[in-house]
Amino acid sequence: MNLIREVRTHRRLPAPDDARSIRERAGVSQARLADELGVHRVTVARWESGTRQPRGALRLAYARLLLRLEEVSA
Template sequence: MAKAQALRLADVRSALTSGEAERLRVAAQLSIGEVAQACGVDQSTVWRWERGTRKPRGEAALAYGALLEELRQRSSSVDERETA
């Protein structure tokens, strides 16, 4: 596993543990099913990730990390527009 991938995986797991991942998903008005489809996993997998009963792994975890990063960026952009 490359360093960048390991760092993304650590970030994903941290976001799940802190509840940030679920907050980002809900703020973006995305269902668990929509996130699951975007990551190529079953809905129950994302549900388990968010509940802390499973740790994301492999390509699906990296796809989830990329999605979370985009949601963070969108959230930051909205926050900046609202404070301007």
């Protein structure tokens, strides 16, 4: 069932504005989030502006991280 969980998480990627709000509510900078995911801060800025979207394993990691941030900042 791990595959099903991954697919659900993959599809749960919030809208760019929502992703930014989740990060900000958690008190996390774009740079810190980027470090956690192993990408550049500009990459996170592009995701949050909606000009780009993460793909593949990175999309899954981003979705999971946002979900955890949302849980701890609620």
